[in-house]
Amino acid sequence: GESVGLHLPTLSVQEGDNSIINCAYSNSASDYFIWYKQESGKGPQFIIDIRSNMDKRQGQRVTVLLNKTVKHLSLQIAATQPGDSAVYFCAEKYTGNQFYFGTGTSLTVIP
Amino acid sequence: DSGVTQTPKHLITATGQRVTLRCSPRSGDLSVYWYQQSLDQGLQFLIQYYNGEERAKGNILERFSAQQFPDLHSELNLSSLELGDSALYFCASSVGPRTGPDTQYFGPGTRLTVL
Numbered sequence A: 001g002e003s004v005g006l007h008l009p010t011l012s013v014q015e016g017d018n019s020i021i022n023c024a025y026s027n028s029a030s031d032y033f034i035w036y037k038q039e040s041g042k043g044p045q046f047i048i049d050i051r052s053n054m055d056k057r058q059g060q061r062v063t064v065l066l067n068k069t070v071k072h073l074s075l076q077i078a079a080t081q082p083g084d085s086a087v088y089f090c091a092e093k094y095t096g097n098q099f100y101f102g103t104g105t106s107l108t109v110i111p
Numbered sequence B: 001d002s003g004v005t006q007t008p009k010h011l012i013t014a015t016g017q018r019v020t021l022r023c024s025p026r027s028g029d030l031s032v033y034w035y036q037q038s039l040d041q042g043l044q045f046l047i048q049y050y051n052g053e054e055r056a057k058g059n060i061l062e063r064f065s066a067q068q069f070p071d072l073h074s075e076l077n078l079s080s081l082e083l084g085d086s087a088l089y090f091c092a093s094s095v096g097p098r099t100g101p102d103t104q105y106f107g108p109g110t111r112l113t114v115l
Helices: none
Strands: A010-014 A019-025 A032-038 A045-051 A056-058 A062-067 A072-077 A086-095 A098-101 A105-110 B005-007 B010-013 B019-024 B031-037 B043-050 B053-057 B064-068 B074-078 B087-094 B110-114
Touching (some): A098 B043, B031 B074
Parallel strands (some): A010 A105
Antiparallel strands (some): B031 B087, B043 B053
16 A cells, blocks of 8 residues: 655754654655644644645745655754654645555654 | 644543544534544544545444534544554544645544553
8 A cells, every 4th residue: 555654753953953854655646745743642733735736835944845756755844943842744645635644753852 | 723622632441342532623624534543653544524424434443433413523433442442533624625735634632541
């Protein structure tokens, strides 16, 4: 079956540095991607999305890059803050509105 | 706050029992999705309802069932519970099928513990 995977299960960064979280997807027909943030004890929170007809999308301190050639997605967080510590999931959509999620990357921000 | 509510927050029960989890979608959303998240696992899609009708089915066990009511709230029923059913159960809602992306917004989840 199709899978959404993450390159690194954990990531530690110094406060103020930039963070990059990567995600590989396997279905070239996926046309929409979302990054979610999940803090301990809470539900996933929408961060940013990107359609397959785009390469890059910027939000507030976050940027998502999509490389369809190698089926790779990344989330960049600028000036990482302690409040950014969480698990980050990428999700891809390719069948109706059904999403497939990766297992997540745990980001720890070191003060 | 996503606008999606789930009750209860925590549920502790015994093997063989049956429980019902409840979800109220965001105002205006017609689609409801149920997910299971086990320890160290990603979100596993269980089932989707749109305006009262089942829309898509994922890895949902036969012991599990769901429905969406006319007021659009949804319930997930888990029966003959096993230890392995212990997990976080999330509900998400979206506006509904339409052209283009239809972002899902998640509730806070129900933590189920089966003893």
